[in-house]
Amino acid sequence: RSTAEYRALDAAHHIHPFSDMGALNRAGSRVIVKADGVYLWDSDGNKIIDGMAGLWCVNVGYGRKELADAAYRQIQELPFYNTFFKTTHPPIIELSAMLAEVTPAGFNHFFYCNSGSEGNDTVLRLVHQYWRVEGKPQKKYVISRRNGYHGSTIAGGTLGGMGYMHEQMPSKVEHIVHIDQPYFFGEAQPGDTPEAFGLARAQQLEAKILELGAENVAAFIGEPFQGAGGVIFPPSTYWPEIQRICRKYDILLVADEVIGGFGRTGEWFAHQHFGFEPDLITMAKGLTSGYVPMGAVGIHERVARPIIEHGEFNHGLTYSGHPVAAAVAVANLKLLRDEGIVERV
Template structure:
C-alpha cells in the first residue's frame, strides 16, 4: 500500500528523511506481523478466507471524525460510516465517557427475574420521546439480526394472544437484507446466503424487490412499476390465505441490496394492503434509523407507519453493540396483558450499551444532527453527487436521500443496460476506491456511500472527488472512458 502524503509532508530532507524511511519500514513490518496473525487465527465475516489471507487484510488502527488510519499510516475517508453505523463520527469523547462512567458504576446486570436498572429505563424514555407517537415500548438485544429474530417472536406471540395462531407466514423481499442469524438470513432474500443455509426458518416466503433500474421493462413507468411490485404482496397474501399471514417485513430503502429506493407509489400501497388483510408491517430500520436520510426513522421519509421497527447500528453509532425493537402500542399492550413472553438474551438491555446509546442519541438531538442531514449536508451531498456524475459513461442511476446513496454501474446508462459481469465491475471499482483511500462499498453492480452524519461540506467534496476518480478508473478499465 502507498504511504499517505499526510504521513510524509512534514518531514524535511536529509536525516529526517532517513528517519522517515526507518519508520516506514517498521510500519510495514508491523503490518506484516498483524496480517500473519490475522490469517492464522481470525475468520472474517462474508469473506473468501483463502483469497484474503493471500492478499492480506488492511489493518485499521485509529479513527477520528470521518477518517481512519491503517497500520501503514494511510489516512482513509470512511464513506460507509463503518457498516452504516458511525453516525456521530469517530472519537466522540462524550460516548467514551458515558461508557467509562457506567463501567465503574454498574458494568453489567440483566433485566430478567423482575429486575431493571437506570440506564435502560432512561434509554427507553428517550426512545419514546424520539420515536413517532405509536411507539412507547422497546425490547432490547445486541444487533439488527437479533432484532429481526425478536420481531418474529413478537409477531407470533401477538397473533397467539389474538386467538389467531394460524397466522404464521411472514412475507419478505428478494434481495432484502435482515441479518445473518438463521432467522434473519431466511427473512433476507439474498440467494448467495440461502445457498449455504440448508436449514431455514419455516413459513417465510418472498416477493420481488421494487428495483426499477434493474428489473422494470422499458414500457412501464416508475409509478406503475411501484404499484405492480407492491401488489405482489397482495397476490401472495391471497395465495397463502390472509388468515395464515402474520406479517410483511421490509427495509424502507434496501441497504445491503444496493441502496434501492422504491418508486413513490410503492410504500403507500404496501401499507394499504397490510391494513386491508390484517397483516403486521415490520420496518427494518437497522440502517435507516437515527437520521440517515434526514428523519429520525426512514419510514417517516416515506410517509408510512409500521407495527414494529427493528433498530441497531445508529442507536449507539456503532461504539458498542446494541439492538432493539420498537413496538406499536397496540401490539405492545397485547404482549403486556397476556402473560410471560419467553424470549430474551443475556445482554438484553446491557447497562453500558444503554449508557452509550443515551449519550449518542442526546448528541444527535441536541446538536441538531438529524435536522442538518435533512436541510443542509444531505441536500449538499445529493446535489454534489448528481453534478459529479451527470452524463457519466458508466453511471445509470443515483438513488438516495440525506447521507446515503447508491450509484448504479451500467454498460449503457440511458438504456438501463447493466454489465454482464456487473459484480466483477463493482469489485474492481471498490478496489480502485480503496487504493485511493476511500471506503466505498460494492453491492453487485451498485456502489454505495453512507458517510458519518457529521461530515462537513469540505469532506463531502473530498469523498466525491475520490469516488469520481475511482469510477473514472473503472470506466477506463472497461473501455468506456
C-alpha cells in the same frame, strides 16, 4: 507490531465475516488502527475517508468523547446486570424513555438485543406471540422480499432474500416467503413509469396474501430502502400501497430500520421519509453509533398492549438491555438531538 505481523496473526486465527478467507489471506487484510471524525488510519499510516460510516453505523462520527465518557462512567458504576428476574437499571429506563420521544407516536415499548440480526429474530417471536394472544395462531406466514437483507442468523438469513446466503444455511425457518423487490432501475420493463412499477411491485404482496390466505399471514417485513441489496430506493408509490394492503388484510407491517434509523435519510427513521406507519421497528447500528453493540425492537402500542396483558413473553438474551450499551445509546441520542444532526442530513 508491523503490518506484516498483524496480517500474519490475522490470517492464522481470525475468520472474517462474509469473506473468502483464502483470497483474503493471500492478499492480506487492511489493518485499521485509529479513527477520528470521518477518517480512518491504517497500520501503514494512510488516512482514509470512511464513506461507509463503519458499516452504516457511526452516525455521529468517530472520536466522540461524550460516548467514551458515558461508557467509562457506567463501567465504573454498574458494568453489567441482567434485566431478567424482575430487575432493571437506570440506563435502560432512560434509553427507553428517550426512544419513546424520538420514534413516531404510539411507539412506547422497546425490547433490547445486541444486533439487527437478533432484532429481526425477536420480531418473529413478537409477531407470533401477538397473533397467538389475539386468538389467531394460524397466522404464521411472514412475507419478505428477494434481495432484501435482515441479518445473518438462521431466522434473519431466511427473512432476507439473498440466495447466496440461503445456499450455506443448514435449514431455513418455516413460513417465510418472498416477493420481488421494488428495484425500478434494475428490473423495470421498457415503458414502465416509476409510479406504475412501484404499485405493481407492491401489489405482489396482495397476490401473495391471497395465495396463502389472509387468515394465515402474520406480517410483511421490509427495509424502507434496501441497504445491503444495493441501496435501492423504491418509487414513491410503493410504501403507501404496501401499508394499504397490510391494513386491508390485517397483516402486521415491520420496518427494518437497522441501516435507515437515526438520521440516515434526514428523518429519525427512514420510514418517515417514505410516509408509512409500521407496527414494529427493528433498530441497531446508529442506536449507539456503533461504539458498542446494541439492537432493539420498537413495538407500537396496538401490538405491545395485547402481549403485555397476556402473560410471559419467553424470549431474552444475556445482554438484553446491557447497562453500558444503554448508557452509550443515551449519550448518542443526546448528540443526535442536541446538535441537530438529523435535521442537517
